[in-house]
Amino acid sequence: MSTPYAKLPAWADYGLIPLINLSVAFIVAGFVVMLVGENPFRAAVILVEGAFGKGTGIAFTLFYATTFIFTGLSVAVAAHCGLFNIGAEGQAYIAGLGVGVVCLAFDSVLPWWLTFPLAIAAGAAVGALWALIPAYLQAKRGSHIVITTIMFNFIAASIMVYLLVGPLKPAASQAPQTRNFLAGAELPKLNWIIELFGAKIRSAPFNICFLLALVMAFLVWLLIWRTKLGYEMRTYGHSPKAARYAGISETRIIIIAMMISGALAGMMTLNPVMGDQHNVAIDFVSGAGFVGIAVALMGRLHPVGIVLAAILFGMLYQGGAELAFEMPAISRDMIVIIQGLVILFAGALEHMFRPYVQALFASFSPRSVGIEAVKGKGA
Amino acid sequence: MDVFIAIVQILDSTIRLSVPLLLACLAGLYSERAGVFDIGLEGKMLVGAFAGAAAASVFHSAFLGLGMAIVMSVAFALVHGFASITHRGNQIVSGVAINFVAAGSTIILGQAWFQQGGRTPALQPGERFEAITLPGAAAIHDVPIIGPIYSELLSGHSILVYLAFAMVPFTWWVLFRTRFGLRLRAVGENPAAVDTAGISVAWLRYRALICTGVLTGIAGAYLSMVQNGGFVKDMTAGKGYIALAALIFAKWRPVNAMFACLLFGFLDAAAIRLQGSPLPLIGKVPVQFMQALPYVLTVILLAGFIGKAIPPRAGGVPYVKER
Numbered sequence: 158m159s160t161p162y163a164k165l166p167a168w169a170d171y172g173l174i175p176l177i178n179l180s181v182a183f184i185v186a187g188f189v190v191m192l193v194g195e196n197p198f199r200a201a202v203i204l205v206e207g208a209f210g211k212g213t214g215i216a217f218t219l220f221y222a223t224t225f226i227f228t229g230l231s232v233a234v235a236a237h238c239g240l241f242n243i244g245a246e247g248q249a250y251i252a253g254l255g256v257g258v259v260c261l262a263f264d265s266v267l268p269w270w271l272t273f274p275l276a277i278a279a280g281a282a283v284g285a286l287w288a289l290i291p292a293y294l295q296a297k298r299g300s301h302i303v304i305t306t307i308m309f310n311f312i313a314a315s316i317m318v319y320l321l322v323g324p325l326k327p328a329a330s331q332a333p334q335t336r337n338f339l340a341g342a343e344l345p346k347l348n349w350i351i352e353l354f355g356a357k358i359r360s361a362p363f364n365i366c367f368l369l370a371l372v373m374a375f376l377v378w379l380l381i382w383r384t385k386l387g388y389e390m391r392t393y394g395h396s397p398k399a400a401r402y403a404g405i406s407e408t409r410i411i412i413i414a415m416m417i418s419g420a421l422a423g424m425m426t427l428n429p430v431m432g433d434q435h436n437v438a439i440d441f442v443s444g445a446g447f448v449g450i451a452v453a454l455m456g457r458l459h460p461v462g463i464v465l466a467a468i469l470f471g472m473l474y475q476g477g478a479e480l481a482f483e484m485p486a487i488s489r490d491m492i493v494i495i496q497g498l499v500i501l502f503a504g505a506l507e508h509m510f511r512p513y514v515q516a517l518f519a520s521f522s523p524r525s526v527g528i529e530a531v532k533g534k535g536a
Numbered sequence: 537m538d539v540f541i542a543i544v545q546i547l548d549s550t551i552r553l554s555v556p557l558l559l560a561c562l563a564g565l566y567s568e569r570a571g572v573f574d575i576g577l578e579g580k581m582l583v584g585a586f587a588g589a590a591a592a593s594v595f596h597s598a599f600l601g602l603g604m605a606i607v608m609s610v611a612f613a614l615v616h617g618f619a620s621i622t623h624r625g626n627q628i629v630s631g632v633a634i635n636f637v638a639a640g641s642t643i644i645l646g647q648a649w650f651q652q653g654g655r656t657p658a659l660q661p662g663e664r665f666e667a668i669t670l671p672g673a674a675a676i677h678d679v680p681i682i683g684p685i686y687s688e689l690l691s692g693h694s695i696l697v698y699l700a701f702a703m704v705p706f707t708w709w710v711l712f713r714t715r716f717g718l719r720l721r722a723v724g725e726n727p728a729a730v731d732t733a734g735i736s737v738a739w740l741r742y743r744a745l746i747c748t749g750v751l752t753g754i755a756g757a758y759l760s761m762v763q764n765g766g767f768v769k770d771m772t773a774g775k776g777y778i779a780l781a782a783l784i785f786a787k788w789r790p791v792n793a794m795f796a797c798l799l800f801g802f803l804d805a806a807a808i809r810l811q812g813s814p815l816p817l818i819g820k821v822p823v824q825f826m827q828a829l830p831y832v833l834t835v836i837l838l839a840g841f842i843g844k845a846i847p848p849r850a851g852g853v854p855y856v857k858e859r
Contacts, residue, residue: 189641189644192645192648193644193645193648194648241626241628241629243628243632290835294835294838294839298838298839298840299840300835300838300839300840301838301847303573303575303628304780304781304784304834304838305835305838307575307777307780308777308781308831308832308834308835308838309831309835311774311777311828311831312828312831312832312835315824315825315827315828315831316824316828318824319822319824319825323822447632447636450629450632454629486644486647486648487644488643488644488647488654490639490640490643490644490654491640491644492640493636493637493639493640493643494636494637494640494641494644495640496636496640497632497633497634497635497636497637497638497639497640498633498637500629500632500633500636501615501619501630501633501634501637504625504626504629504630504632504633505619505620505623505625505626505627505629505630505633506618506619506623506625506630507625508623508624508625509623
């Protein structure tokens, strides 16, 4: 995909423009807050204080961020290959089956540090398999990946509801969820890291999945920018024609990219299931797969950006809960609006402000946008 | 006779359940035929449902509600147009964004304005569209076979139901028998040719999106003002996506769209009806299986196992003049 726009300095491209897009999204969200009859500035203060003011808040923020790092990476890996994986939600949901079965089977016999790797493998495998079918259909039969992954989200939801109200539910229980896991499937908390800095934490689900998420972010960076496979994926994403000409197998690259994407989405499950709730419940993903789209777009598909964007969304989730408490008119659904606006301005309207920024740069220093260089050659 | 009555009742609820799908599906037909993918049908329906119920209960008029539903839904369609036509943004990303903004804002505004946990006040008679009894329905009710079919199945629906089914031949006529329709289809297949002929691609696509907005608005109004007496949060519950599936199933043709929506509506009606009761031969079918069936069928269709669904060729690609 060639961009019809002139080059900007890297810091403007990766820092300034996303910042402008993000600010506009938040300004529009501020108008919604005003429409509801509350003060947007006070809302922002409550939000930030709720997320970072106390140790418990920070721990919750990072807990949510962990989930979004996984789904953000999932969307980004597929996007580098030119595929829009809207199915991270379903892949994560169905991966709950893999993780759940491993936990239910081993939680009484194995210690957590043996259950955990098995659960990682199971979650990743189930997520990858759920992504395999749409990938295969896209590669071999030409059905649009966006539509098939949407359909697979619904199919996954139906399967999980069926299993959780039926076979996986303990006979004595009414709630649509599995039995609670024993200590062998409970992940250790990381709250002590925050307490090292002197903050007090009452109880928060911040757990070692955060470290796993950071490792996965590094591995994704390695994959995309430092391996042959990643190069092939980016080539296919930029120009399928060029990739075909270079002898890259279309089927292979689509299927591999989608399976990695599905595996990352599947690993998201570990965080809420093993780190927090200690069971598999109905709708435990609750939209995290879709947040991944916003996170990936905002992080400009780069792992560092994704980690930062995930922390921002973690902040919105945690701060949003506090906000709902302080301002009853603003429920947590405000986050859904912000999410939508971020996707709109950082994704679909990504280039809206670019011409203005370019004009601004050109008026200050023509060299920075490459105008001077062309003139120099001509003279 | 009991079996006959049961079948009439299932078909009756099939009609009721397929109307929102049909309207949304026809809405998607306009924009996708013009080369703009729209996975924001869900969000626009939701906005329509909320605006319709809110306006109807505030102004005590069903028609004002319908009007407001259409206006708000068109506004969201225009945002989609602004992003994907004017700024050549990714149409799918824009559609996803619209779905989120719609899902969040209907709940937030509903809670702020009506304080009923995201609901709108229950609509009173006169604020919602009432059932219309067709002439003579009562008179021939007791005639065997024809009586129940006419008086239960065909009569006794709201005006929006008849409107939805009237939209099928109308859409066919617009798309295949008018100049606008010809151009609309052309812009979805080969926008460069339309541009060469001196017709604005952008304006044509915007008009297609306005048609989409009008129809999703009506679909939303049907949900909150006919099927339900008020707005409930997330009341579209994936119907926009089923409509999208139906659109693919119908291979982007209006009459097929009607049959696809009736099929999906029938699956839904049957799932509700058969809840818990065993079927002959097959035994007990889980409700979830019936609910997932439209999606499974669409995936199978997309995979090319039941004929091939070929989308409009320029779909999803923003038009750039200089290329």
